[in-house]
Amino acid sequence: MRKKNQTWLSLVVLGALLASACASADKKLVEAEARLQALYPHVAYEAIRPGPVAGLYEIEATEALFYFSPDHELLLFGEFFTPAGTSLTAERRTELAIVGHSKSLASTMADADQGSPALIVRQGEPMLTAFVDIHCAHCKTAIDWLTDPVRPGGLEIVFLSRTKADADVAAHAVCAPEHLRSEALRQVFGRGNKQKAFACKGALDQLASQARIAAELGIEATPVFAVKEQVLLGFDPERLGSLLAN
Numbered sequence: 001m002r003k004k005n006q007t008w009l010s011l012v013v014l015g016a017l018l019a020s021a022c023a024s025a026d027k028k029l030v031e032a033e034a035r036l037q038a039l040y041p042h043v044a045y046e047a048i049r050p051g052p053v054a055g056l057y058e059i060e061a062t063e064a065l066f067y068f069s070p071d072h073e074l075l076l077f078g079e080f081f082t083p084a085g086t087s088l089t090a091e092r093r094t095e096l097a098i099v100g101h102s103k104s105l106a107s108t109m110a111d112a113d114q115g116s117p118a119l120i121v122r123q124g125e126p127m128l129t130a131f132v133d134i135h136c137a138h139c140k141t142a143i144d145w146l147t148d149p150v151r152p153g154g155l156e157i158v159f160l161s162r163t164k165a166d167a168d169v170a171a172h173a174v175c176a177p178e179h180l181r182s183e184a185l186r187q188v189f190g191r192g193n194k195q196k197a198f199a200c201k202g203a204l205d206q207l208a209s210q211a212r213i214a215a216e217l218g219i220e221a222t223p224v225f226a227v228k229e230q231v232l233l234g235f236d237p238e239r240l241g242s243l244l245a246n
Contacts, residue, residue, distance in 0.1 A: 032057050035070045052080050095231045117209035121181045124154030131224040133160040139223045140189045142235040147182040153244040158210045167207040175200035
């Protein structure tokens, strides 16, 4: 009984510490925003969030992304790069663009001439939207996980078909009967043996609409995933699984 009480007490203390940390972070954010407004009253922005390094805050404006340092009272314009040459700022701009669009992603797709151009691989909630390219190595890695029948949630695919040849290959999945779509999708990415390619009228138009939507979102590299208005660049099964389960 004593051990159980100690465990319970530890959980209570941990919860209190986490709540305190969150409250402290929220307070710092509020203070940073108040400082920004006081120092730069004419700067228009849409949101302020913690930035890529401690003490720096990300400022999202209509057509810009910049940073604010409360300690130095400075606005910073530029990009953060990793040693590998990846621009964290560019990745963040892509995420924000997709997040902004994903809130109306379903209605945008429904506005297409033939209804939603996305390939519905399976129904389910929440719906996971995957932006993929048949030449993308990480997309090939992701396909088996995405089409796993025990994975929670639905799946819809948006292809980045950069050429007609790409679209011709992807059409196999678009034209597959509903009960064969998962397998056909795996075959498109070389994860299975394709005996005969499926074909259907309107497939290339549907894939052109998908490519257009991806282009409007500014997606150039794949895979990109959108679920519950959250966007992930790259394949992270643990993160995706967490978003789909909660």
